[in-house]
Amino acid sequence: MVDLEDIVKFFNQFFAVEGFIDDQGGVYRPSQRPIQRFGLALEPWSELTAWANTHRLDALFLHRPWKLEPSQLSPDVGVVAYHLAFDERMTLGFNPRLAEVLGMSNLEILGEKAGRPIGMLGKISASSFEQYSDYVNQIFGGHDAVYPCGDEIKSVAVVGAMTDALVREAAERGANLYITGQFRQPAKLAVAQTQIGVIVVGHRRSELWGLQALSGVVRERWSELEVVDAQR
Structure with missing residues (x-):
């Protein structure tokens, strides 16, 4: 039988x-309850109690747990929470699972923060920007904005940040498309001068993809676990 410590031990290793x-x-909220049904959500919301009860959850993963009220879950439902590690491992960063879905190969690290990679660069089969x-x-169910380029897309950068230096480095290393969560104005000049294409998928869309992947x-x-993720 799986317990909360088993899940935490696995996540600690998986998220490094x-x-x-x-x-x-x-562990955000401890529990000794054996786990047969495990839920995943980005954060608490008004219908969390009904959702957890409907699925008879034994434990829950939360990305942002801080607004969780004690009354929203039964006292013996355990909670685990991972914030920055989830963002960097499961959304727009050095994320081999996402790279596979995006058709990227020959992955290289692009950018670092505190010694950890924050982005990836990889080759794809040649495609038009529109395609x-x-x-x-x-993949993400939409986007916030796109900035097309005229070149055929052959190399893609996926980065959980957007700075002038990161955009220029991506272009210098051969990327002609930059995928990120939010367009940052300090990078606007670099985009114009390098003529790199940009797709802004939106931070929440990337989180929802990461939750489903997790x-x-x-x-x-x-x-043996029944796993339910709250795609909302």
Whole structure:
């Protein structure tokens, strides 16, 4: 039978939490309850109680747990929480699972923060901007903005940040498309001068993709668990 400590031990290894000195995550609300049904959500919301009761959850993963009220869950429902590690591992950063879905190969690190990679660069099969933008939309369920380029897309950068230096480095290393969560104005000149294409998928869309991907990771680890993710 799976318990909360089993899940935390697996997540700590999967997220490589030793690299996150001030934001390692782990048990947020302890429980000794055996786990058969495990839920995943980005954060508490008004219908959390009804959702947890409907699915008879034994434990819950939260990305942003801080607004969780004690009354929203039964007292014996345990909670684990990972914030920065989830963002960097499961959304727009050095994320091999996402790279595979995006058709990227020959991955290289692009950018670092506190010794951890914050982005990736990889090759894709040649595609027009319009074709690949549509492909990205299908993966994330939409986008916030696109800045097309005239070049055929052959190399893609996926980065959880957007600075002048990162955009220029991506272009210098051969990327002609930059995928990120939010367009940052300090990078506007670099985009114009390098003529790199940009797709801004939106931070929440990337989080929802990451949550769905994480539910798959848990299913792969424990075939006996019933896993439910709140896609909202």
